[in-house]
Amino acid sequence: PITMETEKVSPSRSETLFEQARAVIPGGVNSPVRAFRGVGGTPLFIRSAHGPYMTDVDGKRYVDYIGSWGPMILGHAHPEVLAAIHSVIERGTSFGAPTELEVEIAELIVSLVPSIEKVRMVSSGTEATMAAIRVARGFTGRRKIVKFIGCYHGHGDAFLVKAGSGVATLGLPDSPGVPAEVSQQTITVPYNDLAAVEAAFAAYPDDIAAVIVEPVVGNMGCVPPRPGYLQGLRDLTQKHGAVLIFDEVMTGFRLARGGAQELYGVLPDMTCLGKVMGGGLPAAAYGGRADIMDCVAPAGPVYQAGTLSGNPVAMTAGLTTLRLLQQPGVYEQLDRQTKKVSEGLLQLIRKAGLPATLNRVGSMFTIFFTDGEVTDWDSASKSDTALFGRFFHAMLHEGVYLPPSQYEAAFMGLAHTDEVVEATLAAAERALDKLAY
Numbered sequence: 001p002i003t004m005e006t007e008k009v010s011p012s013r014s015e016t017l018f019e020q021a022r023a024v025i026p027g028g029v030n031s032p033v034r035a036f037r038g039v040g041g042t043p044l045f046i047r048s049a050h051g052p053y054m055t056d057v058d059g060k061r062y063v064d065y066i067g068s069w070g071p072m073i074l075g076h077a078h079p080e081v082l083a084a085i086h087s088v089i090e091r092g093t094s095f096g097a098p099t100e101l102e103v104e105i106a107e108l109i110v111s112l113v114p115s116i117e118k119v120r121m122v123s124s125g126t127e128a129t130m131a132a133i134r135v136a137r138g139f140t141g142r143r144k145i146v147k148f149i150g151c152y153h154g155h156g157d158a159f160l161v162k163a164g165s166g167v168a169t170l171g172l173p174d175s176p177g178v179p180a181e182v183s184q185q186t187i188t189v190p191y192n193d194l195a196a197v198e199a200a201f202a203a204y205p206d207d208i209a210a211v212i213v214e215p216v217v218g219n220m221g222c223v224p225p226r227p228g229y230l231q232g233l234r235d236l237t238q239k240h241g242a243v244l245i246f247d248e249v250m251t252g253f254r255l256a257r258g259g260a261q262e263l264y265g266v267l268p269d270m271t272c273l274g275k276v277m278g279g280g281l282p283a284a285a286y287g288g289r290a291d292i293m294d295c296v297a298p299a300g301p302v303y304q305a306g307t308l309s310g311n312p313v314a315m316t317a318g319l320t321t322l323r324l325l326q327q328p329g330v331y332e333q334l335d336r337q338t339k340k341v342s343e344g345l346l347q348l349i350r351k352a353g354l355p356a357t358l359n360r361v362g363s364m365f366t367i368f369f370t371d372g373e374v375t376d377w378d379s380a381s382k383s384d385t386a387l388f389g390r391f392f393h394a395m396l397h398e399g400v401y402l403p404p405s406q407y408e409a410a411f412m413g414l415a416h417t418d419e420v421v422e423a424t425l426a427a428a429e430r431a432l433d434k435l436a437y
C-alpha cells in the first residue's frame, strides 16, 4: 500500500502561548470572550497594534474591527495619545491624592454629556454600573432594579441575569456564585418593549429604584432602540419615581460627542461611561443629576472609592482622546466609513446566498446571520451562530479580525480609511468564495 507522508504543521506561536496560558490562567484568558469559544479555534495572541491594524505574535497583520471592544476609536497607538502619556508618566504614575487632570476631565465630561452635572471616576465599566445602582438605591430608598434581557452591564452580581453576549456565548444561564437573594432584586424584561416595563412597575409600584439600559445595545450584537422607546422609558421612570440609568459604557463619546442621549435627545438621571473615555487605559465614570450624585461619599452617605480612581495616566489618555474627538467632522467620518463597510459586507453576504440582517448605529454594527429583523434578544438569538463562526474564521484567514461572537458589536475607528474599507470588502469576497465550498 502507498503510504502518504503527512505534512507536520508546527503549532503557531498563538497556539503554544494558549496552551501555556491555560495552565496558569482560567481558560487561558483574562476575559472570557477572548477565548474564541463562540467561534471555535485558538485565540490570537497580539503583539502590537497601530492605527486600524493588529499584529499577532506570529507576525500576521489584521484589520481590527473590535478596537479593544470599544476604546480605540482613534485607532491604535495614536501618536498624540502616546505623547501625552509619555509626558505625564515622567511625573509619577499614581498619587492617591487629587490632581488637576481629574478636574479637567470632569469639566470636559460635564460639558459634553447633556445630562451629567457631576461625575465620579472609577477604573472599569463594571465599577461604574455597580456604583450607579447603589447610588440609585441609596437615593430612592428602594431595592429593585429593572434590566433588559440581553443587555450587559459588567459582571456585578445584580447584572448577571440574562446578560447577553459573554454569558450567552458560553451558554451559561446565570452565574453560579450570585446569591439568589441578589438576583431576585433584578427584574428582567425584553428590550424594546415598553409594556413589559409598565408591567414591572405595576407589579412593584414602590420598590423599583432604577431602570438601567444600554440606550443602543451592543451586547446582543448591535440593536437600536425603536422610535420612542427611550422617551417611553424616561416617561415611565419619571412617573414612578425611579432613576433612569443609561449605560453608555459602549455608546458614550462613540455615537456622538454626548453619546446616545445626545443622538436620541432623551436625558437619563444617571449615566455610566467607560471604554472611549479611557483612551485604551483603565478609566470609567458614572455621573448624573447633582442632587443624586451628591449622595456619593464624602458629599453624602453612599460609599464608593478606589485606589486607582482618576489615575493620572488613564486620565491623560482619556482627556487626549476626548479632545481629539472634538475636531469637526469626526462623527460624520465614523458614520460614513461604517456605513460603507457594513453595507458592503451585507451585500456580499446576501449575494453569496446567505441570510443576513444588518443593524448599525454610527460606528457600531452587527451583521446577524438571520433573515428576520433583530430588535431584542429573542430575535437576535435566531441567528445561525455556526455560520457566523465559519464566516468569522474565513475572514480571519483573509486578515480581518471581527468580534469572535455573533452577539458582539463590531466597532470602527477614525483610522479605518477608504483603503482599509476596500481591503476589508475584498477580503470578504475571497472569504465568502471559500465558504461556498
Ligand code: PLP
Residues within 6 Å of the ligand: 069, 123, 124, 125, 126, 127, 129, 152, 153, 154, 155, 214, 218, 219, 247, 248, 249, 250, 274, 275, 284
Ligand atoms: N456596560 C456595557 C454596556 C459594556 O459593554 C461593558 C463592557 O463590555 C460594561 C458595562 C463593563 O465594562 P468593563 O468591561 O470595563 O467592566
